[in-house]
Amino acid sequence: xxxxxxxxxxxxxxxxxxxxxxxxxxxxxxxxxxxxxxxxxxxxxxxxxxxxxxxxxxxxxxxxxxxxxxxxxxxxxxxxxxxxxxxxxxxxxxxxxxxxxxxxxxxxxxxxxxxxxxxxxxxxxxxxxxxxxxxxxxxxxxxxxxxxxxxxxxxxxxxxxxxxxxxxxxxxxxxxxxxxxxxxxxxxxxxxxxxxxxxxxxxxxxxxxx
Ligand SMILES: Nc1nc2c(ncn2[C@@H]2O[C@H](COP(=O)(O)OP(=O)(O)OP(=O)(O)O)[C@@H](O)[C@H]2O)c(=O)[nH]1
Ligand SMILES: [Zn+2]
Numbered sequence: 001x002x003x004x005x006x007x008x009x010x011x012x013x014x015x016x017x018x019x020x021x022x023x024x025x026x027x028x029x030x031x032x033x034x035x036x037x038x039x040x041x042x043x044x045x046x047x048x049x050x051x052x053x054x055x056x057x058x059x060x061x062x063x064x065x066x067x068x069x070x071x072x073x074x075x076x077x078x079x080x081x082x083x084x085x086x087x088x089x090x091x092x093x094x095x096x097x098x099x100x101x102x103x104x105x106x107x108x109x110x111x112x113x114x115x116x117x118x119x120x121x122x123x124x125x126x127x128x129x130x131x132x133x134x135x136x137x138x139x140x141x142x143x144x145x146x147x148x149x150x151x152x153x154x155x156x157x158x159x160x161x162x163x164x165x166x167x168x169x170x171x172x173x174x175x176x177x178x179x180x181x182x183x184x185x186x187x188x189x190x191x192x193x194x195x196x197x198x199x200x201x202x203x204x205x206x207x208x209x210x
Contacts, residue, residue, distance in 0.1 A: 002026035003135040011035060015079035018086075023136050030090040034136050035075070038083030041141025045166040047084035048145040049074035050154060052091040052128055055098055064105065065182055069174025074148050085142060087133055094118070095127030113185045125190065130154065131161040150186070150194040168193075175199035 003025050011020040018035040025032065040046045051058075051074065057067030071086075078084030093101030096118065104117035115125040137143070144164040147155060148171040155165055172194045175183060183199075186192040 001131070001135055003032070003132060005136075005139050006031075013075065013079075015076050016082075018075075021136070021140065023139075025132065032090055032132065032136065033088045034140060035086040035088070036084070036140060037078050038081075040083065040085050043143060045144040045146045045164075046142050047078055047081050047148070047169070048142070049078075049084075049086045049148045049171070050089065050130065050133060050158065051086060052089050052094065055092060056101075063176050063178040065179055066174035070148075070171050073173045074171060077148065085140070085145075087136060089128070089132065091128045094125070095129070096121070096123050113189070114182060115185060115189045126153065128157075130157040130163075133158065133163060134161055137163065150192040152191050152193060170194065172199045 003023050006022040006024055008019055008021045011018045016037055018037050021034045021036065023032045023034070024030075049070070051067075051071055054062075054065060054067035056062035057065045057069075058071050059068075061068065074086060078086065092098045093104065096104070100121060100123070103121055104112075104114065107117040107120055108114065112120060118125050144166045145158070146167040146169055147158070147165050148169045149155065150170055150172060155168055159165055170193070175196060180196065183192075183194075183196055187194060187196070
């Protein structure tokens with residue numbers, strides 16, 4: 001593992017002023033960011049989101065997925081508790097990269113689901129790895145997580161990497177007319193632990209996208 005800490009700074013956000021910590025992975029050339037709020041090094045479980053980059057959803061307001069909504073709700077929840085961490089991993093498109101995600105979206109426009117599209121391009125459904133979290137969490141003194149996710153593979157991969165997950169906190173938000181099928185595929189093919197009728201509507205999020 002070749003992840004190096006670079007620097008920390010303040011990051012004022014609409015909900016709280018977080019601290020941003022930058023890390024660089026010499027092996028992949030990717031840089032990752034962790035946002036923390038409050039004292040996360042006191043040994044108590046930390047409310048946390050391990051979020052993989054989604055340029056389209058996180059920054060460009062895409063309604064094809066739930067990523068941007070989850071990002072915002074996770075940050076709001078951490079701000080409400082006054083303590084927590086968000087790991088923003090540069091694993092765009094479940095690890096296939098932005099250009100391949102656009103290729104996958106093109107196939108999805110023609111009727112494929114997210115898994116079929118990845119496979120048609122020669123990729124596995126999910127290429128992400130989570131062991132990269134360990135050096136970042138260690139550096140920040142975080143040992144146990146209350147993890148906001150619906151993804152069982154994420155919980156398992158983090159546990160296998162040696163991270164203690166004291167609780168899984170559901171994060172069901174952002175359902176809209178454009179991503180219903182995408183979310184159904186998560187449940188049906190990727191085993192996500194959620195039911196679409198339990199979702200908070202997208203309009204519950206500040207950045208309303210209906
Ligand atoms: N390849 C591919 N990647 C996608 C697609 N839609 C979103 N992504 C990427 O999927 C990642 C988010 O993964 P999700 O499975 O939505 O969510 P998760 O983080 O694994 O699970 P949760 O913690 O429950 O949200 C981001 O890297 C997105 O860029 C898609 O259609 N194809
Ligand atoms: Zn997304």
